[in-house]
Amino acid sequence: MITLAIDAMGGDAGLTVTIPAALEFLQAKPDTKLILVGDEPSIRNALGAHAGHERLHIVHTTEVVGMDEAPQSALKNKKDSSMRIAITQVKDGAAQAAVSAGNTGALMATARFVLKTLPGIDRPAIAKFMPSKGGGLALMLDLGANVDCSAAQLLQFGVMGGELFGAMYPRSSQPRIGLLNVGTEDIKGGSVIKEAHQLLQNSPLNFIGNVEGDAVFSGEVDVVVADGFTGNAVLKAIEGAVKFIGGVIREEFSRNWLNKLAALLAFPTLRGFKNRLDPRKFNGAIFLGLRGIVIKSHGGADVEAFKYALLEAYHEVESGSMAKIEQGIATQMARLNAAAEQTETPAPQPQ
Amino acid sequence: MITLAIDAMGGDAGLTVTIPAALEFLQAKPDTKLILVGDEPSIRNALGAHAGHERLHIVHTTEVVGMDEAPQSALKNKKDSSMRIAITQVKDGAAQAAVSAGNTGALMATARFVLKTLPGIDRPAIAKFMPSKGGGLALMLDLGANVDCSAAQLLQFGVMGGELFGAMYPRSSQPRIGLLNVGTEDIKGGSVIKEAHQLLQNSPLNFIGNVEGDAVFSGEVDVVVADGFTGNAVLKAIEGAVKFIGGVIREEFSRNWLNKLAALLAFPTLRGFKNRLDPRKFNGAIFLGLRGIVIKSHGGADVEAFKYALLEAYHEVESGSMAKIEQGIATQMARLNAAAEQTETPAPQPQ
Numbered sequence: 276m277i278t279l280a281i282d283a284m285g286g287d288a289g290l291t292v293t294i295p296a297a298l299e300f301l302q303a304k305p306d307t308k309l310i311l312v313g314d315e316p317s318i319r320n321a322l323g324a325h326a327g328h329e330r331l332h333i334v335h336t337t338e339v340v341g342m343d344e345a346p347q348s349a350l351k352n353k354k355d356s357s358m359r360i361a362i363t364q365v366k367d368g369a370a371q372a373a374v375s376a377g378n379t380g381a382l383m384a385t386a387r388f389v390l391k392t393l394p395g396i397d398r399p400a401i402a403k404f405m406p407s408k409g410g411g412l413a414l415m416l417d418l419g420a421n422v423d424c425s426a427a428q429l430l431q432f433g434v435m436g437g438e439l440f441g442a443m444y445p446r447s448s449q450p451r452i453g454l455l456n457v458g459t460e461d462i463k464g465g466s467v468i469k470e471a472h473q474l475l476q477n478s479p480l481n482f483i484g485n486v487e488g489d490a491v492f493s494g495e496v497d498v499v500v501a502d503g504f505t506g507n508a509v510l511k512a513i514e515g516a517v518k519f520i521g522g523v524i525r526e527e528f529s530r531n532w533l534n535k536l537a538a539l540l541a542f543p544t545l546r547g548f549k550n551r552l553d554p555r556k557f558n559g560a561i562f563l564g565l566r567g568i569v570i571k572s573h574g575g576a577d578v579e580a581f582k583y584a585l586l587e588a589y590h591e592v593e594s595g596s597m598a599k600i601e602q603g604i605a606t607q608m609a610r611l612n613a614a615a616e617q618t619e620t621p622a623p624q625p626q
Numbered sequence: 627m628i629t630l631a632i633d634a635m636g637g638d639a640g641l642t643v644t645i646p647a648a649l650e651f652l653q654a655k656p657d658t659k660l661i662l663v664g665d666e667p668s669i670r671n672a673l674g675a676h677a678g679h680e681r682l683h684i685v686h687t688t689e690v691v692g693m694d695e696a697p698q699s700a701l702k703n704k705k706d707s708s709m710r711i712a713i714t715q716v717k718d719g720a721a722q723a724a725v726s727a728g729n730t731g732a733l734m735a736t737a738r739f740v741l742k743t744l745p746g747i748d749r750p751a752i753a754k755f756m757p758s759k760g761g762g763l764a765l766m767l768d769l770g771a772n773v774d775c776s777a778a779q780l781l782q783f784g785v786m787g788g789e790l791f792g793a794m795y796p797r798s799s800q801p802r803i804g805l806l807n808v809g810t811e812d813i814k815g816g817s818v819i820k821e822a823h824q825l826l827q828n829s830p831l832n833f834i835g836n837v838e839g840d841a842v843f844s845g846e847v848d849v850v851v852a853d854g855f856t857g858n859a860v861l862k863a864i865e866g867a868v869k870f871i872g873g874v875i876r877e878e879f880s881r882n883w884l885n886k887l888a889a890l891l892a893f894p895t896l897r898g899f900k901n902r903l904d905p906r907k908f909n910g911a912i913f914l915g916l917r918g919i920v921i922k923s924h925g926g927a928d929v930e931a932f933k934y935a936l937l938e939a940y941h942e943v944e945s946g947s948m949a950k951i952e953q954g955i956a957t958q959m960a961r962l963n964a965a966a967e968q969t970e971t972p973a974p975q976p977q
Contacts, residue, residue: 338775345813408870419808423816457770457858460694465774488859489866501859504816507808508839508856509863515840516867519759520903527899533893541879541888548878552871 276308277592279372279585280364282338283313284357287575293376294321296581301330303582304589306604309330310334310370314359336360340377341573346384358382362389371597372568372588374559376576382569383420383562391569393601395608398427399564400432402439403510404587405557408494414440415499418560419507426470429454429500430611431484431590433475435563436498438603442596444497446598453486453496461485467502475500477611488512488601505615517552559587564604568597584595627659628943630723630936631715634664635690635708637727638926641847644727645672652681654933655940661685664708687711692730697735709733713740722948723919723939725910727927733920734771734913741918744952746959748776750915751854752922753790754861755931755938756908759845765791766842766850777821780805780851781962784826784833786867786914787849789954791928793947795848803953804837804847806825806856812836818853826851839863845923868903889919910938915955919948923977 290313297309308330311318315335319326338356340349353359358377359511364370366389377384383399392399402416416436421428426516433452442545454472456464462486475482488509490496501509523546528538528622538545550556558580562569568591572584590596634644641664648660662669666686670677675843689707704710709728715721717740726733734750743750753767767787769940772779784803791801805957806824807815812823814836826833834847834899839860841847852860875896891895901907909931913920919942942948 326872367774371829396729406870408873410687421810422814422819455859457773457855463773468773468855479919487866488862488864489869491863492866492870504808505856505859508806508852509859511839512842513839513867515843516864518840519757519843520868520871522759524899527895528892530895530898537888537892537895541885541892544878544881544885544888547881547885548875551878591692601950605659 276306276470277304277589278308278310278370279374279588279592280310280312280361280370281585282330282358282361282373282375282377283311283318284336284377285574286581287342287579289322290317292576292578292581294318295578296585297331298322298325298328299578299582300589301328303556307589308332310361310364312336312361312364313339325360334360334364338610340381340385342378344378345382346380349381350384350388356385359385359389362386362567362569366390366536367535367571371592372570374570374572374584374588375513376572376574376581376584378389378574379571386562386565386567386569390565390569390593393562393566393604395604396431396435396564397428399562400435401560402436403514403557403560404562405491406552407492411494412444413491413497413499413512415501415506416563417501417503417506418510420562423504424467424502426474429467429471429502430474430478431564432500433478433498434604434607434611435600436500438600438607439563439596440497441562441600441603443590443594449496450502451483451495452480452500453483453490454497455488455499455501455509456485457487457492459485459487471500474510477614489614514554517554521549556583559584561587561591563600566601568592627657628940629654629659629661629721630725630939630943631661631685631721632714632936633709633712633724633726633728633846634662634669635728636925637686637923637932638693639928641668641672643927643929643932644818646929647671647936648682649673649676649679650929650933651936651940652679656925656938658940659683661712663687663712663715663716664690664923667699685711686717691779693729693733695729695732697731700732701735701739707736710736710740713737713920716920717741718747722943723921725921725935725939727923727925727932727935729925730922733922737913737916737920741920743842743914743915744955745919746955747782747915748779751786751912752914753787753914754908754911755862756842759905762845763795764842764848764850766852766857766861767851767914768854768857769861770854771913772854774852774855775818780822780853781829782915783851784829784831784849785955785958786951787851788959789951790912790914790947791848792954793950794879794941794945801834801848802834802846803831803849803851804834804841806839806841806850806852806860807836808838810838815969817896822851826940830958830963865905868905869908872900880969907934910935912938912942914951917952919943974975
């Protein structure tokens with residue numbers, strides 16, 4: 276049995292999205308239990324006839340973190356929030372993962388505070404699987420948890436991303452790691468990026484070098500490492516492009532009656548196209564580097580999208596990725612530290 | 627008459643692209659002259675029967691800058707390159723703009739060296755008009771000329787971008803300037819971004835605040851200001867997304883005979899869609915902040931795409947944007963400097 280804890284009050288729509296998604300998820304995955312964390316009377320009300328579902332458990336909380344609330348305020352003043360108590364379920368072992376559509380900053384701060392980071396990891400990163408060439412997937416991180424990143428952090432993102440990808444999509448070869456840069460030549464980028472390039476090059480990772488902003492789609496790489504500022508901008512740009520292009524297609528197919536007729540005939544094809552790129556199917560960002568699984572859903576997710584965030588959590592638990600990542604990171608960091616000690620400049624001799 | 631100088635040898639394909647594009651452009655725009663800069667015998671050969679065209683002039687050069695050549699090497703060792711002599715045509719007043727598909731770094735270094743920057747501008751930026759909501763356009767800069775940017779530089783990008791947008795698309799209101807950030811709240815971003823936000827806020831620009839990576843498409847903003855690292859990553863991500871989505875559409879419409887039939891019937895619509903988003907139509911990045919107009923075409927541009935880079939140069943010359951930008955920047959910088967002097971902390975008094 277896999278048990279997920281849901282911040283039932285989180286997100287723009289709260290219970291009207293989380294509860295129907297939870298029920299659909301329970302039906303789709305018979306080997307799961309769900310812990311719904313939030314205001315019990317409201318949850319029971321939203322559940323209606325399903326309130327007695329045998330694989331549903333409710334944990335009552337009295338507070339909700341606002342979508343615009345500052346992370347420190349949430350941490351200090353909302354100790355009984357649905358968000359925090361959902362994460363506590365993971366810490367206490369009652370659930371194997373927590374899912375929230377609440378505000379990203381507060382969720383990250385709370386997850387770090389409650390769960391703590393893995394040994395060797397300075398700061399967690401936000402990672403997301405995105406559709407790539409030929410039906411594949413690429414993992415990109417960090418997507419906004421760390422606006423300024425050191426070279427050592429970028430290396431840690433490479434280690435964590437590689438371990439997650441390898442755990443969830445095991446293959447014969449090691450995951451290919453690329454460093455997001457303004458060009459593929461080794462000498463590109465600012466000083467931090469150049470140093471990160473060196474660290475990745477000298478690491479035991481399967482580092483393929485610098486990649487550009489289109490690498491997620493090109494199929495050349497499994498993991499794209501970026502600082503949180505650039506990663507976030509790239510993610511938003513891609514989401515914007517998909518939405519924009521979808522809008523242009525709709526406009527073109529409704530321009531006149533002939534085009535509308537064509538749309539009717541092309542409907543199954545257009546639906547197939549939409550299905551493949553539906554952003555709701557890629558909902559569910561992973562907080563990586565914590566001692567536990569936390570999945571962040573888009574705040575504006577609808578029922579379908581939130582269900583995909585639950586599925587993302589399910590797949591991460593099912594793959595045993597957490598234990599593999601923890602073990603993998605420990606091994607990689609030990610190797611890296613040993614290598615760093617060996618190459619350290621010897622202390623200057625007294626003259 | 628508008629005269630453009632073309633680096634005829636530049637780009638992956640060189641003369642096989644630049645010459646046919648030049649001839650098509652001359653036919654489309656009867657009020658233009660072209661100066662083809664490069665190896666004269668090869669150019670004459672490529673021109674064939676058109677070698678005697680009355681609105682074509684050839685300037686012979688003996689060197690070509692390699693697509694991977696380091697900027698400093700091009701600057702030092704290739705003083706008679708087609709790229710450099712094309713830019714010299716602008717400096718000497720023989721042409722009003724230069725267009726090259728040569729390597730970006732070398733083109734920028736050469737353009738800065740030959741033309742110099744405008745007063746008040748530390749470093750030029752690379753800017754590009756991109757398709758936005760409702761058939762509009764948004765200008766994004768910097769797209770890779772400056773990997774690390776100071777807050778003052780980001781402010782300069784805002785000034786230059788606003789002036790260019792206003793000159794080329796005059797409207798009743800001032801262009802809306804947005805600062806690329808990881809969130810729209812004022813407090814987002816690292817220290818440089820926060821400082822740039824303050825500078826833009828206190829400037830006479832029509833600054834609408836922070837925007838996210840999808841702002842180019844949203845129609846909320848006319849100019850997106852970014853450091854060259856993030857701007858480049860966002861541009862490449864968007865280009866990658868457009869290409870990827872185009873590929874998925876093609877795949878879906880050729881999946882089986884029924885879908886192929888639908889594609890046939892939807893052909894005019896799909897062509898309309900392709901026409902609107904064809905990246906070739908948006909070829910032609912503008913080097914902004916120089917004492918002269920230089921347009922950079924994609925290195926891999928085909929004839930159609932290179933023609934659009936020539937059209938971009940044509941429109942910039944035609945709009946008189948250069949003089950307006952120079953004047954506008956001078957005015958804005960003077961205002962900004964006056965404001966900065968007023969708010970400067972008075973020198974501490976001796977005790």
